[in-house]
Every structure is written in structure tokens, then in C-alpha cells.
Amino acid sequence: MKFKIKYADQIVGLFIVVAIVLFAVIVVLVGLNQRWFAKDYSFKTSFPSASGVAPGTSIMMKGFVVGKIDRITLNSENSVDTLFHIYDTFYDKVREYSILELTVSPIGLGSQLLFHPGRGERLLEEGEFIPTADSAAGKAIIEQELVEIPPKDDTITRLLANVNPLLENLNKTVVTVNRTLTEVNRALAGQSTGPLGNIVNDASAAAAQLPRTVNRVDDIVADVQTRTAGLLDQISSLLAAVQGMTGDIGSITSNLAATTEAIRDPTGLVSKLFDPKGSIKTFLDDDNVLYKRVMSIISEIEASVRSLQGIVTGLNGEMPKIAAVLNETRTAIQQAQDVLEGVKNNPLIRGGVPERATQETLYGSMREGSFE
Amino acid sequence: MNILVLLGRSAREKSSRLLYGLGFLQNVIKETLRFFRKSQVGYKVLIMQILFTGYEALTINAIMAVSIGAAINVIGTSLLPQFGQSQLMYTILIIVITRELGPLLTAFVITARSGTAIATQLGTMVVSHEIEAYLSVGLNPISYLVVPRFIGVVVSMLVLTVYFNLFGLLGSFIVVQVFNPTPISEYLGNLLSQLAVGDVLWGLLKAFVFGVVVSVVSTYQGFSVNKASTEIPVAGIRAVGQSFILIIVADVIITLMQYA
Known part of the structure; x- marks a missing residue:
């Protein structure tokens, strides 16, 4: 008989028994792997939302599964009451001030429930309440450093940890800019009393002035021009007088030169002087020509000196006015310089001083017109 | 008018056949319950049925299980890391092997091997008047011929599904060693952490239902042969076709129940 047929009972028995045993x-x-025979310790917690905390969700601690979510229920206060258990092998970690933290992946790779x-x-x-990290009690525990929270070591969390301060700074900057703009707006509206308002007010007052x-600068310049014009006239007349006087002095100088030439020879001077045909005789017998000539020269010199004295007196009288004009001009230029410097440094005035629009002449010659 | 008549006649015949089939099933279940209480007249038939249906199908079943497990492992190992979901490989392996393909492929193998054999054998017995002979000596053909085959197919189906799960889940470990050497403790740890007994039980429920379907349909089609020997292969073909359809329908229904 065929072996299989002969031992059919044994073969079938073994076939079934082996399957049952396996x-x-x-x-x-x-069961061992899923801890059917191990004692678990149940605890309670509460989440604001059930997303990420479905029953069966693993509770992790430093990469180890230390427990699982058993049941979630929505209570009357719209919080999610959660019952979970911690494995007996990790029960010694469940100490006072322990918290749970639900971390959600920012790129949609699920969530993780961490036990700290x-x-x-x-x-x-068993049965005590363990707060979550985002609850008030959890935050207080974290702030008091009563819980061991390991540093987040995944790349995304680290990036987020770096990004968060940047975002906070950016937020602060935005708030500051917003406040500044508000202050500027208030200052521009004339409602601010702070430093910026003062600056704006000063700039406004300066611009108004x-x-x-x-x-005033125009007036001063016109006054200077007027005064300068009178002064120039006086100087012109003075120069003309001086020029005339220079001519007289030139003639005197030539006479003196001739006299000097005549008396250059000291030996013959007395004889020439006392010669009956000499100079004294000539001088005495010249019908006072020389005397008159000298007198006219003296009178011309006297007139010139008087004229010069008048000019000097006039100049002395005008000097305070010129000094005052120069002072006013200098002050006006300094004020104008300060105003222009303020305008240049003022960040609130955008675009600077507008260009002057030149007015085109309204009159057009026939050559400029079109022949069409 | 003729179409209406044809449709009505067809509906009446199908409903009559369905009622007959349901009555046959009821009779089989009733006789099955009696089978364990009565003297084991069909015990030897049962053993032989398990031997032919279960034990002899173990080889092809194991080859299929290892191949499919290896294929899932290779595909999962190469595809899932691209999405950063490597750990899902064990979940997919468990779902495919224990819940879906294990019972389904085992049922297809049993249908192809034993379903046709049962239908052909019973059809031949009908043609050769053996059934009448059993009746003449007071043996109920259902309790002696159908029930052992029914139980044998169901038991074989369950046992083969367990083997399919074992070979599918553990056989793929060999392939893992070729492509990505992993300690067996790590592999088993990951596998067992993802494997729920519910997965296995749902797979066994499917196996039980598929076994019932295959055995009942095959014996029904075998008994549906009347006189001509040419009806025997037709009965075999019908047994296979109807079994496949009913297996797939039952699979869908159970899967829907599972995820409902």
C-alpha cells in the first residue's frame, strides 16, 4: 500500500497538529510582544483636541514605547478626556510632575505622543491625572523645570526651534515698525508729543519759516545792493577827486623836480641866488608869479585835503551801516545754511526739493510756428 | 412576449435551484452536526479528504506563500523608503498575507484541485448509480459522501491558511536576508508588534467561509449530474466557476464587515 495511504491518519494528524501548534x-x-500578560498602569489626561490621540496611539519616551492610549471621550467642557496606560517596566518613570506632550509634524508626517x-x-x-505640556499645569511644571524634557533632536524640530526665535524677532520688528508708523502718522497729524513729534514740529516750523x-535774505541782499551801489558812487567820485589831486601832485612834483635840478649845484647856488640876474632877482622881480603859483598849489592841496577829509568822514559815517549789513548777511546765510542742512538730513521729506518748473514764454515768433 | 416567458422561466429555474441549493446546504449542516455524534462511518473518508485536499496542496501553497511574501517584501523595501514609510512594510505584509491573499489564494488552489475532483467524483458516482446503491443499503449519501468532504475541505482550508500565513510571513524573511540582512529577532519583533490576532482570526473566518463555499458548491454540482457521463466535466467546470464567484463575493462581504 502506498505510504501516504497507509499512514494517512498519522500524516493528517501531524499536518493538523503542527498547524495548531504553530x-x-x-x-x-x-501576546508576549503585545504585552497581554503584563500589568499596565492606567492614568488620565486631557487634550484640547482628539487629533493625534486616537486609541492605540503609542506613548514614546526617548524613542521607547512606554504605553498606549486606551480610550478617548469628549467631556461636557469640550475637552478630550483620555485614558492611557504605562507599561509596568516603565512605571518607575511615572513620577510627580510628569507630563505628556503631543508633537505634530509640520510637514504632515503624523504626530507623536511623548512622555516626559x-x-x-x-x-x-494608578488613575492619577497627568497634565499635557500645553495645559496651564503643564506649562507651570515646565517653567519651574520640574520635568525632564530632552532636547528635540530631529532636524525639522531643530529648524523650527531656530525659526521660532526669528519669527518672534520678526514679529517684534513688525510690531515696532507698526508702532513707529503709527507714531509717525500721529506726529504728521500733529498729535504726538514725543521726540519724533518734536522733530516733525520743528521741521514743520522750520519749513514754515x-x-x-x-x-529776509532777499531784503538784505537788496539792501546790500542799494548800499553797495551808493558806496560805489561815492567811491567813484572819490576816485575821480583823487585822480584830479594826483594830477596836481604830479605838477607839484615836476616843479619840485625842476627846483631840485636847479639847486643841485650847491657851489653856484648862492651866486645864482644873489646874482643880480640870478634866481632871487628873478624871483623877486617876477611880479609874484612864483608866489602866486605856490599859493595856488597850496590852495589846491588844501582843497584836496578837505575833499579827502570829507570822503574819510563819509566813509566813517557809513562804516557801522556796512558792518551791520555784513552781520545781517552773515546771519541770514547761516540760517539758510542751517535750514538747508536740516532739509537735507530730514528723513521724513522724500524726494528732496522739487525742481523748478520753468515757464515757457507765451510769445512765439512766427519762425517757431508751423507753416502747415 | 417570448423574451418575457424566457426571463420568467429562467428566474423560476434559478430561484428553484437556489432554494434547492439552500436546502442542500441546510441538509449538509444538519448532517455535519450529526457526524460527530454518530459512529464515524465517514471518518476514513474525512481523513482521506484532508490528506488529498490539505496535505497534498501544502507544497504548492507554501511555494505561493513564500513567493508572494518575498514579492511584497522586495516591493515594499524598494518603494516605501521613497516615502519615508519603511515601517509600513510589515503592516502591508500582514494585511496582504493574513487577511487577503492567504485565504483567497488557498481557496483558489483548493477549488482548482479539490473542487473539481469532488464534483467529478460525485458526478461519476451518480452516473454509475453508486448513489442509488448507497441509498438502497440505507446510507445517506449526504452524511457519508458530502459531510466528510465538507469537513475535510473546511479543515484543510483552515490549516492551509495557517500554513500560508506562516510561510508568507516567515518565508519572506529569507528574501530579506538576501537584500537587506536583518537579525531575526528584529524582524520578528517588528512583525509581531504589527500583527494582531484579529488579523489572523479574520483570515481564518474567510478561510472557513471559503471552505464552506468550495465544498458545498462542489458537492452540489457533483450531485447535479443526472445520467450522461458528458455532464461530469460540465459539473466540474460549474463547480470551479461558481466557487470562484462566490469566494470573491464572500471575500468582499467579509472585508466590508471587517472595515465597517
């Missing part, structure tokens, strides 16, 4: 082994292994052991001495009793200052 199935039982798998079930036992699954507290620094307290007392082990929490600018036309008046420019008018």
Missing part, C-alpha cells in the same frame, strides 16, 4: 505559538508570541518624566520623588498612583527767511 498557530498557538504565533498567538503566544503576539517628572523630577518629583513620589511615584504617581523758510519763506520768511528767504524773504
